[in-house]
Amino acid sequence: MFNKEVYTTRRNELRKKLKDGVVLLLGNEESPYNYLDNLYHFRQDSTFLYFFGLAMPSLIGVIDIDNGKDWIFGNDVDIDDIIWMGPQPSMVELGARVGVENIDQLCMAQNFLINAISKGRKVHILPPYRGDHYLAYEKLLGIRPSVIKNYVSIELIEAIVSLREIKEVIEIEEIEKAIDITYEMQLTAMQLAHPGVKELEIAGAIEGISLSLGNPPSFTIILSMNGETLHNHKHHQILEEGRLMVTDCGAESLMHYAGDITRTVPVGGKFSPLQKDIYNTVLAANMKVIENTKPCITYQEQHFLATRTLIEGLKNAGLMKGDVDAALEVGAQTLFMPHGLGHAMGLDVHDMENFGENYVGYNRETQRSSVSGHRSLRFGKGLKPGMVITDEPGCYFIPALIDKWRAERMHLDFINYDAVEKMKGFGGIRIEDDILITENGCRVLGKSVPKSVEEIETVMAASREKVLAAVKSGERIKIKVLG
Ligand code: GLY
Secondary structure (H helix, E strand, C coil): CCCHHHHHHHHHHHHHHCCCCEEEEECCCCCEEEECCEECCCCCCHHHHHHHCCCCCCCEEEEECCCCCEEEECCCCCHHHHHHHCCCCCHHHHHHHCCCCEEECCCHHHHHHHHHHHCCCCEEECCCCCHHHHHHHHHHHCCCHHHHHHHECHHHHHHHHHHHCCCCHHHHHHHHHHHHHHHHHHHHHHHHCCCCCEHHHHHHHHHHHHHHHCCCCCCCCEEECCCCCCCCCCCCCECCCCCEEEEEECCECCCCCECCEEEEEECCCCCCHHHHHHHHHHHHHHHHHHHHCCCCCEHHHHHHHHHHHHHHHHHHCCCECCCHHHHHHHCHHHHCCCCCCCCECCCCCCCCHHHCHHHHHCCCCCCCCCCCCHHHCCCCCECCCCCEEEECCEEECCHHHHHHHHHCCCCCCCECHHHHHCCCCCCEEECEEEEEECCCCEEECCCCCCCCHHHHHHHHHHHHHHHHHHHHCCCCCCHHHHC
């Protein structure tokens, strides 16, 4: 964890933003996956981590706005816990590490909150996103799950978003650690992407890198030759020469900050002329955003810049036609890019989306578009120094979507359906970097993962023979074959 002043300062900053009352922050609980003692990897709630820093289960934090006190409710371990888990620091020691002196047992949180409510004090709560949260709110506050949304504090959400969206220097360092691990994951995926290798082998190898250098990945790895499926978690195929492979992955640093990078590579190491053409269009969209992103403009504008670049490239490739502005206005590019340009990133890979996307990505000045495709943009509002967002344009040829649009005669003025029909089986391309908004522009965070056609082909040419030899000899692909 960071030093205790980081957490006390954050809690005091939150106090300045709220009028009165108490803030209740639930830590997460362990979660069993097939029986009670066999658990999913534990992940603390990110807002709890941000204000209280402790990454273990079954804790409740309270920030009292009116009297400047903070509380952590949690139980010391008993001898049975020590037998299974080893010795653990006391709750008082843990509290001291994050600047909290007021410690009490978990069961006392309920008395504390009922007492506050009985005095007419407001209890600020965040939206629940796990079943446990609903149960905890019912137990602690007597609010039934079906009506909990009526009690969520918008004032608290807005206050926390305004703090967490501007990353401190120590947070940016952590995000860069996560991205540097992600660099290792991406480079390994690129080196291994040769015919005969199983997608599973690559997905497993890169998940292992995240685990061995940090935590489990910040989200489930997306890796497939069927990159036209935006979030493809099936890794059952054997790589075939000449197909494209999309890898979208991110590590989580030891301090729980996320990375999120996507690269698309040609299996075997050589882009075909058509692949190169579409790839360079997506790359141009990604690069134009990097070149033009700066404070005070909106990310919605950058989304339009990226999608306009995509339309221009697809028009040159004969897949789209007509007036670019008119196509952009009606969202005709949605056939090829049915998602937005990017999302905020930090402790969560989609930072704070548990509060609701619009609280994070939009505000009174920038409203979400109602136009198909553009409405999928998760983060569109004005940019400020310290924000971290992803820049991830893509181009996909989704057979079912092509068929649907064609049957519905969608945007006939802008889509060359006969040409698009021939692209079925092409797959998809996504290129993603994580960018920090600086005082004058933006900076791509972390080590630079090979991205141009030439860089990717050079990396892949260097690993090809070793990987093919390993495949031929039947040796299971291990990272050691890369030498
Ligand atoms: N890169 C994965 C996601 O944005 O959900």
